[in-house]
Amino acid sequence: MAASLTLSDLGEDAVVRALTALLPEAVQSVPLGPGDDCAAVAIAGSDEVELLKADSVVEGVHFLAGEDMRRVGWKALCRAISDIAAMGGLPLHALVTIAAAPSMQMLDLLAFYEGITKAAASHGISIVGGETGKTTGPLVCSIFLTGKVRASECVTRGGGRPGDVLFVTGLFGGSLASGRHLDFKPRLEEGRWLATHHFRSAMMDVSDGLAADLPRLALASKCGVSLAPERLPRHAGCSVEEALCEGEDFELLLAVPAQKVEGLKRDWRRAFPLVCLTDIGSLTEADKGCTPSGIFTKGGYDHFQ
Amino acid sequence: MAASLTLSDLGEDAVVRALTALLPEAVQSVPLGPGDDCAAVAIAGSDEVELLKADSVVEGVHFLAGEDMRRVGWKALCRAISDIAAMGGLPLHALVTIAAAPSMQMLDLLAFYEGITKAAASHGISIVGGETGKTTGPLVCSIFLTGKVRASECVTRGGGRPGDVLFVTGLFGGSLASGRHLDFKPRLEEGRWLATHHFRSAMMDVSDGLAADLPRLALASKCGVSLAPERLPRHAGCSVEEALCEGEDFELLLAVPAQKVEGLKRDWRRAFPLVCLTDIGSLTEADKGCTPSGIFTKGGYDHFQ
Numbered sequence: 001m002a003a004s005l006t007l008s009d010l011g012e013d014a015v016v017r018a019l020t021a022l023l024p025e026a027v028q029s030v031p032l033g034p035g036d037d038c039a040a041v042a043i044a045g046s047d048e049v050e051l052l053k054a055d056s057v058v059e060g061v062h063f064l065a066g067e068d069m070r071r072v073g074w075k076a077l078c079r080a081i082s083d084i085a086a087m088g089g090l091p092l093h094a095l096v097t098i099a100a101a102p103s104m105q106m107l108d109l110l111a112f113y114e115g116i117t118k119a120a121a122s123h124g125i126s127i128v129g130g131e132t133g134k135t136t137g138p139l140v141c142s143i144f145l146t147g148k149v150r151a152s153e154c155v156t157r158g159g160g161r162p163g164d165v166l167f168v169t170g171l172f173g174g175s176l177a178s179g180r181h182l183d184f185k186p187r188l189e190e191g192r193w194l195a196t197h198h199f200r201s202a203m204m205d206v207s208d209g210l211a212a213d214l215p216r217l218a219l220a221s222k223c224g225v226s227l228a229p230e231r232l233p234r235h236a237g238c239s240v241e242e243a244l245c246e247g248e249d250f251e252l253l254l255a256v257p258a259q260k261v262e263g264l265k266r267d268w269r270r271a272f273p274l275v276c277l278t279d280i281g282s283l284t285e286a287d288k289g290c291t292p293s294g295i296f297t298k299g300g301y302d303h304f305q
Numbered sequence: 306m307a308a309s310l311t312l313s314d315l316g317e318d319a320v321v322r323a324l325t326a327l328l329p330e331a332v333q334s335v336p337l338g339p340g341d342d343c344a345a346v347a348i349a350g351s352d353e354v355e356l357l358k359a360d361s362v363v364e365g366v367h368f369l370a371g372e373d374m375r376r377v378g379w380k381a382l383c384r385a386i387s388d389i390a391a392m393g394g395l396p397l398h399a400l401v402t403i404a405a406a407p408s409m410q411m412l413d414l415l416a417f418y419e420g421i422t423k424a425a426a427s428h429g430i431s432i433v434g435g436e437t438g439k440t441t442g443p444l445v446c447s448i449f450l451t452g453k454v455r456a457s458e459c460v461t462r463g464g465g466r467p468g469d470v471l472f473v474t475g476l477f478g479g480s481l482a483s484g485r486h487l488d489f490k491p492r493l494e495e496g497r498w499l500a501t502h503h504f505r506s507a508m509m510d511v512s513d514g515l516a517a518d519l520p521r522l523a524l525a526s527k528c529g530v531s532l533a534p535e536r537l538p539r540h541a542g543c544s545v546e547e548a549l550c551e552g553e554d555f556e557l558l559l560a561v562p563a564q565k566v567e568g569l570k571r572d573w574r575r576a577f578p579l580v581c582l583t584d585i586g587s588l589t590e591a592d593k594g595c596t597p598s599g600i601f602t603k604g605g606y607d608h609f610q
Contacts, residue, residue, distance in 0.1 A: 022419055039400065052398060
């Protein structure tokens with residue numbers, strides 16, 4: 001690798017690929033290592049797997065100084081819950097690490113932590129530990145969340161097949177401008193329901209925008225994509241591009257075998273009458289339709305670019 | 306709480322107490338919540354408990370810019386391994402979150418991650434996931450590490466009783482100045498051996514200096530302390546105060562019932578002939594000896610002060 005390359009030269013996905021290339025081959029206790037919404041680890045003598053998720057919020061990136069810190073705390077934990085939901089899992093235990101400036105107001109840190117504990121209580125999660133430390137820079141909070149799911153119900157990004165219909169929950173776009181990103185409700189019930197009812201072949205949560213996340217699901221499933229961007233359900237006032245690229249929506253994206261589509265639509269309306277579920281396209285053979293990297297003229301959120 | 310208090314006004318222990326006071330009472334699946342080296346979580350149908358640990362390193366706090374990033378990565382994971390060791394556990398799976406400036410050199414990030422993967426391989430740990438994100442401040446890396454230990458062998462800080470003799474492994478002082486803090490070997494074998502041989506009533510790792518950490522063990526055990534600071538084994542050239550207060554030693558501190566002391570000394574010499582084990586004092590009734598907060602005229606490392 002050229003000596004002068006920075007993270008922003010490479011971009012987020014290339015950085016992650018280079019780092020994970022350093023890891024040895026997966027071991028037996030790890031059914032699913034890096035690259036999905038969560039890692040999945042075998043539990044000896046159990047038909048369940050343990051889900052492990054790490055996720056961070058950084059001041060100035062995921063929230064701005066001056067924001068209501070209770071809502072920021074709520075978001076910090078709910079981001080990780082959204083990833084457990086995308087695997088069909090139930091969240092269990094959380095650890096919270098916070099790197100903060102010594103000059104931070106204690107009331108702000110308390111409000112932040114209150115938001116985290118409120119999100120934990122709302123989703124049946126026990127906060128069992130963590131760490132506080134000093135930084136000279138912006139606040140960084142990393143959340144570690146464990147969960148569990150029956151191995152037979154664990155949903156990955158890689159299970160999609162050509163012909164599967166792509167669905168999304170909810171509406172897209174304007175999450176940051178409206179402040180919705182600070183109050184969102186992770187699709188935990190919906191994810192559990194989709195997992196236990198076996199309607200889906202692949203699933204993930206959409207946090208970096210469909211323009212970044214749909215290619216990830218398609219790549220993991222070794223498929224191409226046929227997409228009707230104008231079908232993407234949007235919040236009022238949002239353009240198609242905003243809905244595709246802004247990110248922070250925390251909705252579910254799933255692939256559904258064609259023969260299960262009618263059953264899914266019927267049962268979903270009964271289970272979640274207030275949550276829209278919209279088909280936006282389909283997976284194709286890898287060499288048909290668009291290649292994943294060629295779907296969008298403009299990408300979703302990239303941390304380093 | 307007064308509106309103008311900052312984290313540095315309060316100090317690390319008071320900040321942590323205020324945050325954990327927000328948490329609800331522990332639930333059944335959590336034998337051991339916040340406050341020990343690791344959290345311990347029940348595993349259904351198993352005589353083992355799962356250990357969960359989160360720990361961070363921050364540029365400018367735990368290492369300086371320009372440091373060999375391979376060694377920094379080694380330290381980042383070994384800090385968390387040291388906490389698993391202090392509970393008598395075996396580490397299993399790690400997640401790594403990194404918040405980095407987009408202008409960071411990719412080669413530096415790769416070196417850092419190589420150090421982490423080397424530490425993982427050396428200790429039988431699988432890195433199963435993580436996250437990379439952007440910050441405008443110094444590098445922050447949070448490590449999440451799981452482990453396991455038989456419930457009957459899990460060692461906490463709170464098991465000490467008056468009359469127990471206090472021991473430490475290894476030597477103290479000068480860790481930062483010598484660079485030892487970047488290459489230390491966590492006392493994993495020693496911790497496992499101490500746990501399975503049932504010599505100890507309480508144990509923790511010494512990372513913030515004995516002056517900060519011994520009071521924590523004494524408080525958790527509801528004991529006072531009788532300490533002979535000049536007995537603390539020191540690296541060459543270090544004063545008693547440096548050995549007590551500097552921190553970053555990553556040695557084990559343990560309390561041993563008096564009737565087990567001779568057996569421990571005899572068996573330790575056979576098991577670990579190259580690692581010194583030194584008695585430095587004893588636990589007393591809470592109202593005898595020194596109270597924990599009165600032991601030292603100068604405290605150990607406090608993140609916020």
